[in-house]
Amino acid sequence: MVEQAVVEHTTAGVTAGRQGGVERSDAEPVNKKEKRSLYQKRIKIYPKLAKGAFRRWKWVIMAVTLGIYYLTPWIRWDRGPNAPDQAVLIDFPARRFYFFFIEIWPQEVYYITGLLILAAIGLFLITSLAGRVWCGYTCPQTVWTDLFIAVEHAIQGDRAARIRLDKAPWGVEKVLRKVGTQVAWVVIAVCTGGAWVFYFADAPTLAADLLAFQAAPVAYITIGVLTFTTYLLGGFAREQVCTYMCPWPRIQGGLLDEESLVITYNEDRGEPRGARKKGDHPSALGDCVACNQCVAVCPMGIDIRDGQQLECITCGLCIDACNSVMDKVGLPRNLIEYSTLANVERVRAGEKPRLRLIRPRTIVYSGLIAVVGAIMLFTLVTRADLDLNILRDRNPLFVALSDGSIRNGYTVKIINKQHQERVFGLELVGLPGAVLTVVGAGADPGALAVGPDSLASFRVFATAPRDSVTDGAVDVTFRIVDQAGGAASNDTVFRGPED
Amino acid sequence: MADNKEVDQISGVETTGHEWDGIKELNNPLPRWWLWTFYATCLWAFAYWIVMPAWPLISSHTAGVLGYSSREQLAKTVATAREAQSVYLNRIEDASLEEIVADSELLEFALAGGGSAFAVNCSQCHGRGAAGYVGYPNLNDDDWIWGGSLEAISHAIHFGIRSDHEETRFNEMPAYGRDELLTREEINDVAEYVLALSGSGEDAAAAARGEVTFAEQCSACHMENGEGNYELGAPNLSDAIWLYGGDKSAVVESITNSRAGMMPAWTGRLDEATIKQLAVYVHSLGGGE
Incomplete structure (x- = not known):
């Protein structure tokens, strides 16, 4: 049964023709709800190349997003002598994340959390305003699938030619075109995986190492895995990723409301659909000329005229296809358009369509973005480049010395996030008579040197007279002061016997 | 068997012929991806049996053509770690205790190594934090019986107290009461x-x-x-x-x-570099002289 459907479909594609000056297609919406079965084998979709404003937008966005992805690791950013000069770098061995003027240490990973929260709420806001624009234009799956289809189009021709080629017996031309397509896909996939690893190491060095087969195995493995996934998801899985694998369409179902922009077929204007002669518009028919071009261009294999569907990524290509046809037959544009479900009802009720951008949910999302953004900006601006951590010895809690005085041991960790060496004086506040000593020959609590962009650890003993400790413990504060400016402190306790 | 074939009218799929209260199980084929993954894992298993140690035999096991052995792997890992440490260990072996303490790099290495050696060999009596117990000296404080210099500590670790080594330290106090020397x-x-x-x-x-x-x-x-x-x-x-x-x-x-605590001699049990690291570690605990 499944086999039959494929055969039917491929025969159907090439019987398209022209009628009434309009190119017609009997493309089938292979992912139409009625046709979906749990045991349905994937039916290949041959998206036709659409021409129009949305297609142009998609080309521009593809160029920009791919450009950002491939070129970002090559941007240089001078940070001085003690830090890498790559603008965006995730340096796992040194445990640093660099993003232009921002530098993040592992314990500051909450910046990433904040960024992810911002990205999520931003996506919520965009979705409630303009529907699944993320899916239709900027999602990597969409961008790379679009790129793979463009390659297919360049080598094998448009929809009809591709269907013909698939039906044709194997010959020199078919082999050349098919192999050429696969080779081009693999090259793109390798470049995609290749670009990824440059975010994790100095790009020029790694590029040279990769070519000389001197790079770390993990680099080759990463490239291999990403090459495989890109090739599989962009070349073959395509719309199935969105329909079956991705949770996002389901989540977005809950974010959309009747005031969100979605691709809408103006059913009241279009139906009843029917073919006609050029310039002749019988009053019994609506504006839809039943040319099926909206189905032919759809990369998701659906018919937008069936209404809102889970599969629709709102890429707008059906709008382009329909508008070209409407122009040809001399009917007004936007039979399929970005509109809202509420507007469809409004038009039906004789009201003017309007956009309600300010709604409770958009206000809540915008407010959340503002709050999270403000918190992140505040923490980023006030980010300390100096940190002091005190680890109290717990075994032994304290040491009684031969003269009766009490000694406590501490591990003092100083984090210097500046790109130059700094020297700190260490003092203990809150325990009169306490004497500090630092383990190590020549170590002086008055001059603890910490290297550039690093953490230094010191063993410090504090000794105080027996009678300065009452009730077993005294609250004390360690403080470091840099003579050149900057200070930090941290609280701890000094323990002694419990009387 | 061909006669028993029953096709479900609604789905057009063959049934297994099993029936429970009128419900019949469809005999849908396994998903292709699952099947191919299964074949791939079978192939993997056969290949694994050949190249890796796999099947137990009566007194040994099949070795595998790659000759892999987890024991060898461990030995190699340990050897590699030793190799990596040897730079420091050799220097520590050659250096005097004072030179180790004066060299911040060697000191850091010795404190880490001494700390681990202490945890393994010494903490049983002296405690994990070296705070000791009644009869087992606290090594953090500045009170020493035989001296708290690097040399004195090193000597104590080498030969022990009242141990079976001939150079052992030995102190004896008369049992004044038991031996009726004093009333x-x-x-x-x-x-x-x-x-x-x-x-x-x-x-x-x-x-x-x-x-x-x-x-x-x-x-x-x-x-x-x-x-x-x-x-x-x-x-x-x-x-x-x-x-x-x-x-x-x-x-x-x-x-x-009288009292007579004892400590074993560690020379012969621990190598020289470890004893040096231990001495430096104990000296660094706060009471070193």
Whole structure:
């Protein structure tokens, strides 16, 4: 049964023709709800190349997003002598994340959390305003699938030619075109995986190492895995990723409301659909000329005229296809358009369509973005480049010395996030008579040197007279002061016997 | 069998022929991806049996053509780690204890290595934090029986206290009570005097009597002022630290029956570099002289 459907479909594609000056297609919406079965084998979709404003937008966005992805690791950013000069770098061995003027240490990973929260709420806001624009234009799956289809189009021709080629017996031309397509896909996939690893190491060095087969195995493995996934998801899985694998369409179902922009077929204007002669518009028919071009261009294999569907990524290509046809037959544009479900009802009720951008949910999302953004900006601006951590010895809690005085041991960790060496004086506040000593020959609590962009650890003993400790413990504060400016402190306790 | 084929009318799929209360199970084929993954794992298993150690035999196992062995792997890992450490270990072996402490790089390595060696070999008696216990000296404080210099600590680790090594440290105090060298009253007086040395005595008259006995019997080793003697391993009795407890009954017990703690000799058991690291570690705990 499944086999039959494929055969039917491929025969159907090439019987398209022209009628009434309009190119017609009997493309089938292979992912139409009625046709979906749990045991349905994937039916290949041959998206036709659409021409129009949305297609142009998609080309521009593809160029920009791919450009950002491939070129970002090559941007240089001078940070001085003690830090890498790559603008965006995730340096796992040194445990640093660099993003232009921002530098993040592992314990500051909450910046990433904040960024992810911002990205999520931003996506919520965009979705409630303009529907699944993320899916239709900027999602990597969409961008790379679009790129793979463009390659297919360049080598094998448009929809009809591709269907013909698939039906044709194997010959020199078919082999050349098919192999050429696969080779081009693999090259793109390798470049995609290749670009990824440059975010994790100095790009020029790694590029040279990769070519000389001197790079770390993990680099080759990463490239291999990403090459495989890109090739599989962009070349073959395509719309199935969105329909079956991705949770996002389901989540977005809950974010959309009747005031969100979605691709809408103006059913009241279009139906009843029917073919006609050029310039002749019988009053019994609506504006839809039943040319099926909206189905032919759809990369998701659906018919937008069936209404809102889970599969629709709102890429707008059906709008382009329909508008070209409407122009040809001399009917007004936007039979399929970005509109809202509420507007469809409004038009039906004789009201003017309007956009309600300010709604409770958009206000809540915008407010959340503002709050999270403000918190992140505040923490980023006030980010300390100096940190002091005190680890109290717990075994032994304290040491009684031969003269009766009490000694406590501490591990003092100083984090210097500046790109130059700094020297700190260490003092203990809150325990009169306490004497500090630092383990190590020549170590002086008055001059603890910490290297550039690093953490230094010191063993410090504090000794105080027996009678300065009452009730077993005294609250004390360690403080470091840099003579050149900057200070930090941290609280701890000094323990002694419990009387 | 062909006769038994039953096709479900609604789905057009063959059934298994099993029926439960009128419900029949469809015999849908396995998903392709699942099937191919299954074949791939079968192939993997066969290949694995050939190249890796896999099947147990009666007294050994199939070795596999790659000759992999987890024991060898471990030996290699350990050897690699040794190799990586050898730069420091060789330098530590060649350097004197003072040179190790003066070199911040070597010191860091020795403290880490000494800490691990201490946890494995010493913490059983001295405690994980080296704070000791009654009869087991606290190594954090500044009170030493045989001295707290790097050399003295190193010597103690090498040869032990009362160990079976011929160079072992050996101190002996007479059991004044058990061997009836002093009477009970004299012992009580001496104990009062010893406690008074660190300001915790209660009976000044007894202490005064004990001072005489102390000068006769004890000062030879513990010195006249009770400050002890590293050479003889005689503890300082005038400070605030007591190895066997600082209350009167503990002091009386020490005088009556004597004390004789012991520590094994580590030379021969631990290599020289480890002992050096241990000495540096113990010295760094805060009491090193």
